[in-house]
Amino acid sequence: MANLGFLAALGAALAWGSYMVPFKKSRNSNLTQFQALMAAGIGFSGLLISLVLGFPLSFNLYGLASGVLWATANMVALIAISSLGLARAVPVISSLIIVSSFLWGALIFNELTSGLLVGFSGIGLIIFGVILISAIGNTGSKNIKKGLLATVLAGVIWGSQWVPLKMGNTNALNLFFPVCFGIFFSGLIFFVVKRTEFKREAIAESLLSGLVWNVGNLLSLISLSIIGSSKMGPISQVATLVAVLWGLFYFKEVTNKKARIQVLIGAVILLAGVATLAFA
Template sequence: MGIILALITAVCWGSIVLVSEKLGGDEHSQTLGMTFGALIFATAAYFITQPKLDSETFAVGLVSGLFWVIGQRNQFASVDYLGVSKIVPLSTGMQLFGTTLFGVLIFREWETSQEITIGLIAISAIIAGAVFTSIKDKNEKGKGNDYKKGLTVLLVSTVGFVGYVILIRWFEIDGWKAILPQAIGMLLGGIVLSLGHSAFNKYAVRNILTGFLWSTGNITLLLSLSMIGVATSFSLSQTGIVISTLGGIFILKEKKSKRQKVFIMIGLVLIVAGGVLLGYTKK
């Protein structure tokens, strides 16, 4: 069940950047709209499940939500430099490295030699796949392919996303209890980061839909964390980059050379293979 939940997250999160780009707006309105959508979803879920919230759960969830805002806002911003089909695979590889490092070294989620061997092969395949899908064409120029700025923004994004996942796992917060305080932290962070940017517009309203999409993926990830651990659940959830990468090319019409398309297909095969292998690291 934990693997199935993580794969649901993959489908939801693999569609977010793609859907948000189609809905329009800049990183500020996109992030703000998502946080509103997440809060609406979390409020409804809270009244349905009625979990008991103590001060620790609320505080950890709130901070986790703030970390997420940093991650998502900067991921949206990095699209302007590199495009969806490059940003999402690169972001995935960086997040996988961070979450797996914590999951294995701090939480000791891979204990046997077999788990460690399979896990390392799987992670290597996913990261290699992310690199293949983001290979730059020799003729690419201009702001849309500014790697230095794009990677700097992505690094900040990665810190945010990794912090968001690890905090919940570190304090062993139940997924249903975490989503409301998380959503409150997300909205507060979204409002602060949007100050002075005229983010309250029609695009923010449209991106409430991406908030619903993200929230569905979020709750399935949080529920899977306690079942199969951070390293496996988060890694499986990131295989959704297949959706965003192909969507960037065929839906958003991002130009790719024949050479890049070959590398992209090889990369996607490696990513999916790595995700399948990760399923064998937990009994």
């Protein structure tokens, strides 16, 4: 059964590392509208998936809280990326997601059975691999203090988004719809509060991005119910590798041979960390 949990976490990483591809192909740069439409895609696909798979259409407060946390972290992450750039923001955010989700699961929910030493070893390898993979490209920065604060907040909030689901003391899949609704509602509120002008640009692509992300969301909940947040959270950050590989080989963002080798080395270290964590 644990193998299914690890496969589901890797499937979530594949989806989460790919959800930006449709939007990126559209060459649109309206991130606020993208988040709102992506949230709509998550909400509508969540409703459809719940009806097809028979998940309860409840408004469980734990699920709603998890959705609000995700949407909040996503909005803060956009600030971090705009201030520091992808190359600086992404590895820090991913590392903090890994550390915070691991600590919640290992220290608060007592999910590890083989001791913390092996778990921390795997976490260290994953973080090092993420940093190597992400630390390519332009590292120019516009506002370091604002960007660092936003980066830390986004990483900690994202790493804590599964805590309400664990506190709910119910099958994680029963919380699938309220998580989706929480994201949909929060995305709508953020869009209205920011008073962003709606433009008929990249609508289908943004909705598709929401659907792809939600497939990852469903797989992450399956994984969470089997192996817990201390393992699912860190493993899901393989999404960083997936996103960088899209950039390297599909969008041809980096042609430097040295950078490609660095990504390969980082990938090997990251996967070694995932394998180590599997034995924790």
